[in-house]
Amino acid sequence: MKKPSLPKRRLAMLGRLISQILSKEQLSVTPTIEREALTRLQGRLEFVRDVNGVAHLYADIESDLYIGLGYLQATERFMTMDTLRHVAKGRLSELFANVRLPASVERVGGLSFNDFDAFLRPLGFEGEVKRDYSKLSMASQRCLEAFAQGVNDALIQMNGVYPPEMLLTGKVIPWTAEDCLLAARASALVVSLTTLENELTFDNIRAQEGDDIAKAIYPDAPWHDAPDYSQGGQAEIPDGPLDTPNMGSNNWAISSALTKSGAPIVCNDPHVPVIPAPTYWHHVHLECPEYSVQGGMFPGYPGMGFGHNGHMAWGCTTVFRDAWDLSRIERIPDSPGRYRTVDGSEKITNCRDIVTTRFGKSLAIEWETCSHGVIYPGWEHSDNVSLALKFIACNHAAHFDGHRQLYAANTVEGIQGALEKLNEGPFDFNMVYAHKDGHIAWEQIGQLPKRNKDGLFVRDAHDPDSVWQGYLDFSDNPKIVNPESGFVVTANTDTCQKQYPLIATRVHCEPRHRQERIIELIRQRDDHDWKTMAAIQRDVLADYALPMRDRLCNVLMHYRNTAGHLAAGLDHLVRWDGQFTIDSIGASIFTLTRKILSTTIFFKVLGNTSAKRFTHGQLAVPRIGHLLLDKDDPLNEIIVKKSGHDVSYYIQQSFELAIDQLKRDWGGDMIEWRWGNIHRVRIGSIMAELPDIGKLKLGKPWVAIEAPMQGEANTVSPSVTTPDGKRLRTLIGATSRFICDLSKPNEAWFAHSTGPAADPNSPFYKELAQQWHKFEYFRSALWKADKVPNVVERVILLP
Structure with missing residues (x-):
């Protein structure tokens, strides 16, 4: 079949997008695998899809499983796969163009995709993968090559008319076996960046505020092992542009x-x-x-x-x-291409690479390397000593x-x-x-x-x-x-x-x-x-909540003698049971009071730059909890010294501001202050983020669920949020749940936040999201092909 020209393909994809926006829901199970699509099978392959969207693959030859698996993944999640391999390669601007993010985006606003590439490309993951691929056993190579074959078979079957989200990206290039390893490297990298950001923030606070304050902010750091150098100065320590949210x-x-x-x-x-x-x-x-x-x-x-x-x-x-180490690179004055090391000196190598963006413009990326890691331009301490970043191979x-x-x-x-x-x-x-x-x-x-x-x-x-x-x-x-x-x-x-x-x-x-x-x-x-x-x-009781609630209420008890929302708000807080259920008003008051208190105190104790970085991270709110529950916490004295007020003053101020904000955002009827009204989950494909145009809700067809959400970041059933107007929107959650009682080792219980594909016309897309939200599980087992219950699709393929 001749592939349509690029303009025609884009028009076809746009037509599909418009059709999905305007059409009413028609749920159906479309064939996942076309019999003629898979090539290079060595033996029999059977594919079975059950009513819960689980794909069961059976093959006589192991590598044939991976052909089917690659086909499935490309059909159902190719954009995620493609993004991951471009992250690992440091070539995001090739995929999305060198777009600059709006300044309003927290922490990364104003950065471009080329800025991300400039951080990622020097890490050298492409070379690492090429080195390791040849070390794979022959059986593993056959499996990864089969996976890549399956991915490419799926892309060929699409005939250039890809899912509508691919309108956002550039040219689709074939998948390789090495790309599988890059996808794994990218997934691991994204999570590991949390610890790097924690180190950079820690070093920034030391530089900006000095070790006396740093020790009060980070009492659990191993200060007995602190190095004896002093960088001095007030310059901000740079950080990488990929700032990931807290995950757990x-x-x-x-x-x-x-x-x-x-x-x-x-x-x-x-x-x-x-x-x-x-x-x-x-x-x-x-x-x-x-x-x-x-x-x-x-x-x-x-x-x-x-x-x-x-x-x-x-x-x-x-x-x-701790997968990252930062080292100070002291260059030899008469030989700036070398730096001091334990054994004398070593060479610094200059590197340069070109990334071609989606629309053809070439951008240069420059950096240096040494045995202590990557030296990024501008990464240095305030005494002009460069910083090298080393990471685990x-x-x-x-x-x-x-x-x-x-x-x-x-x-x-x-x-x-x-x-x-x-x-x-x-x-x-x-x-x-x-x-x-x-x-x-x-x-x-x-x-x-x-x-x-x-x-x-x-x-x-x-x-x-x-x-x-x-x-x-x-x-x-x-x-x-x-x-x-x-x-x-x-x-x-x-x-x-x-x-x-x-x-x-x-x-x-x-x-x-x-x-x-x-x-x-x-x-x-x-x-x-x-x-x-x-x-x-599904537990949503925060183990820290009740002691913190009691500490807050002890300070706020005088509001019981007042009238209006302050007294009513205190009453809800006193009666709150520490659970982040969707009907709880106390959870909303507690969370907002704690957030305002955390921000206020750390902006008093730290400079603006340090405070922004610290309050954005995962340690600020727990640090406030420690402060509230320990009267001997050294941070108490620093707060008074810096601001002239003690913690009790800021507790009262934060509570009043929280009540005012809740009234302003949600009105005087406190039933509207329920946690589930403020704290929501909205799950969908990337197309669900399309903006509304008047009454036309462009993204609605791709929304799998929009509903109240229980929990918070540190409850067993978690929700790490991002601001969404006056609401909080769940960004991180337990997208899959798994339980296996090994008295029946062939079966397990599962729940997933959406179905296997981003197709809004699939019955799995929304139904599984609804079940997941209600904490309903389904049973799945290592069934033989003819024993899978509630089959909705079965395909048998022969070489």
């Missing part, structure tokens, strides 16, 4: 001693962006002679973050390891081989062998797993540098403590195996406080609130089943 996840395993069935249970609810649809995790079941496995697969990369295989189950959360070959080994693992030793290979990959995960025979464990994966001291502080390149002595052996990584407590729990924090210094510092990770709450709920009974696990996943 929960996973846990409980032993047979705590379950009704007498077998372990594994739970996972990874927290990733709920937009754009489809959901990040691609729920698939793969079966071939080597294995039968089901779980959540990464976009563009055929590895599973969570799943089960009939013998064991596993789930992941982010470790927030990975072995993509071992990583993908590890995934295939994990799928087939049927013993504890097999699982641990797979994890040892996964450890060399780009992700830093808390892997919680259990075997049906009773073994449970938490093991940290992701290489850990051998450092003399922590990696939080910026150190001189000629300081021996700035040098890595390779990486820890996997056997030395932090772990907890078959604990006496009968459970292992992780939630992006210092899972084991004794072992965590091997991973990072408390400055890098999230607070312990979710982990402590999960532990509390697990300990409440010894007859857990999948339903009690689901109850934990």
Whole structure:
């Protein structure tokens, strides 16, 4: 078939877009795989889609699974895949053009895609992938090449008329096997940038405010290991343009001693962006002679973050390891192309690359490199000493081989062998797993540098403590195996406080609130089943809320003697039970008061630049909680010294401002102040973000759900939000939920925030979102092809 010309293709895509905007909903299951579309099959491949949108793939030859899988992913989520590979390559301006973001966008406003590329391109991920691809086993190479073949078969089948969201992007180029590794690298990178931003903010506060204030802001930092240099000055420390929101996840395993069935249970609810649809995790079941496995697969990369295989189950959360080190590069005065090191001096290499933007303009990217990392232009301390950024390398070959080994693992030793290979990959995960025979464990994966001291502080390149002595052996990584407590729990924090210094510092990770709450709920009974696990996943009681509420109310009690909304607001706060349910008015008053208090105090204590960076991050609100609950907190004295007022004064001020803002935004009827009215979830594809034109709601067809949302950032059922006018909109949530009781190791329970594709005409698109929002789960199993219930599509393909 001859492909239409580019203008005709764009017109066809635009026509499809307009048709979807104007037409009424007509839900239907369109064929996912066309029989004639797949090429190069070696044997029989059967595809079955069930009523929950789960794709079950059965092949006689392992690599044939990956042809079908690649076809599915390209059909259902190619824009996500394409974006990820361009992130890893540092070529976003090639995909989207060198567009500059509006100045109103928080933290990254005014930056262009070329600014992002200028940060990403020097990281050299393309070269890293090319180096590692040749190291893959032949079987793994065949699988990735088959995946790429499937992707390209799908693109050819589209005949140039791609989904409407591709109108936003440039030319579609074929997918390669190496692109799979790039997609994995990009997914891992985005999460790891949180720890880099925490380090940059920490260093900025030290530079702007001095160590006395920095110690009060970061009391948990390892100050006993602080280097003895002093940079001085007041210049702002630069940061990378990719500023990611806070993300998190929960996973846990409980032993047979705590379950009704007498077998372990594994739970996972990874927290990733709920937009754009489809959901990040691609729920698939793969079966071939080597294995039968089901779980959540990464976009563009055929590895599973969570799943089960009939013998064991596993789930992941982010470790927030310290994957980045900043070093001061002191150039040799008479030889600026060299810098001081522990052993004398080393060379600095100048680098330059050209990126061609979507509409043809060439843009140059320049940087320097040395053994301590990348030296970006303008990255320097205020004494004009350059900063080099070093990051953890990975072995993509071992990583993908590890995934295939994990799928087939049927013993504890097999699982641990797979994890040892996964450890060399780009992700830093808390892997919680259990075997049906009773073994449970938490093991940290992701290489850990051998450092003399922590990696939080910026150190001189000629300081021996700035040098890595390779990486820890996997056997030395932090772990907890078959604990006496009968459970292992992780939630992006210092899972084991004794072992965590091997991973990072408390400055890098999230607070312990979710982990402590999960532990509390697990300990409440010894007859857990999948339903009690689901109850934990939907829990929205913040463990810190009631002590903080009491502290606030003690200061605010005099408002009971007043009339109007201040007295009524205090009454709601006093009666609030600490739960972030959609009907709670107290949750809204508490959240807004705390937010205003946090912003006010840190802008009093810190300079504007430091305060903006710190209050935007994940540590400001927990730091306020610590301040409110510890009368001896040294921050109290600094607040009085800086502003002339104590914390109680700012509590009253923040409460009054919160009540005023709620009245201004929502009126005098306090029923409108309910948490679910202010705090909302709106999930859809990128097309759902199209603006309204008068009464014409352009994005409405692509909205899967718009509804009140429970929870907040540190509840077990989470919601990390972004401002949306006067509302808060959920940006990060538990987009997939997974529970596997290993008394029935062939089955598990799932919930997903949308269906597998971004097609609004698919019945899975909105129906699964509604079920997910109501915390309804569906059962899925490692069924044989002829035993899959409620089949909506079946295709058998032969070579």
